[in-house]
Amino acid sequence: MDSIRLRLIYDGNGPLKWSRKPGTFGMQDKSGHLDLGIPAPDGTVLFDLTLQVKPGKSSEPVFSGSFAHGPPGGRFLYLAWCESQGTLTQRIKLPLGGIAWDDVRNAFDQQKPLVAVLLDHHPRVTSTGENIGGSRPISWVLL
Numbered sequence: 001m002d003s004i005r006l007r008l009i010y011d012g013n014g015p016l017k018w019s020r021k022p023g024t025f026g027m028q029d030k031s032g033h034l035d036l037g038i039p040a041p042d043g044t045v046l047f048d049l050t051l052q053v054k055p056g057k058s059s060e061p062v063f064s065g066s067f068a069h070g071p072p073g074g075r076f077l078y079l080a081w082c083e084s085q086g087t088l089t090q091r092i093k094l095p096l097g098g099i100a101w102d103d104v105r106n107a108f109d110q111q112k113p114l115v116a117v118l119l120d121h122h123p124r125v126t127s128t129g130e131n132i133g134g135s136r137p138i139s140w141v142l143l
Contacts, residue, residue, distance in 0.1 A: 002054070004063075004104050005113035006140065007092065008047040010079065015084075015090040015131040016118025017061040018081045028091065029066040048113065049089070051096075053104055061104055063096050073097075076135070079118070090131035094118065094138050106142050114140040 014025060026034030027047045036040075037045040049067050056062040062072045070076050077094040099114065107114050123124045124132045 002052070002104070002108060003050050004053050004099075005048065006077075006106055007113040008049075008079075008138075009040075009114045009115065009117045010045045010047065010120065011117060013123060014043050014120075015081050015123045017088045017123050017129065017131050018044070019083045023085045024084060025081050026079070027067055028069075028078040031066070034080060034082070035067075037063070045046075057143075060097075060100055061097075061101055068096070069093075081131075090133045092118075092120070092133050092134040095135060096140075099140050100140070101139060103142065105124065110142065112142055115142045115143050 014020065018024065023036060026036040027049065028034055035047060037047040039045055049066040051063040051068055053061050053063050056072055063075045067077055068075045069078055075096045075097065078093045079094065080088060081090045082088045103114055118136060118138055126132060
């Protein structure tokens with residue numbers, strides 16, 4: 001099984017309903033822990049992670065590791081926001097299905113991470129005031 005490095009750059013404001021206290025936003029692992037990432041001077045947050053990758057039943061890449069959620073054919077990452085006592089206020093799914101074997105091989109050969117930027121400047125809430133999470137399309141590229 002090979003490994004692949006990913007870098008997610010989050011450029012956003014977070015949900016409308018959220019405490020905004022330190023330690024309440026990050027990439028969620030399978031145990032519910034938040035990796036807080038690295039704040040950049042421009043206000044973005046960088047998340048660097050390594051996932052394992054192997055062929056799936058139809059030869060597609062299947063990712064695993066502490067940050068890979070979901071079934072083998074539909075893995076994704078979670079960005080999560082919570083209140084200071086730990087109650088989740090919003091999660092966003094970031095699909096990994098757009099990463100092809102050519103992307104994995106090129107990243108491995110060049111020893112560089114695949115990079116994606118999530119622009120999230122227009123958070124929304126439902127008519128009852130609940131945050132809208134869901135899935136966000138994202139493209140992973142080699143820079």
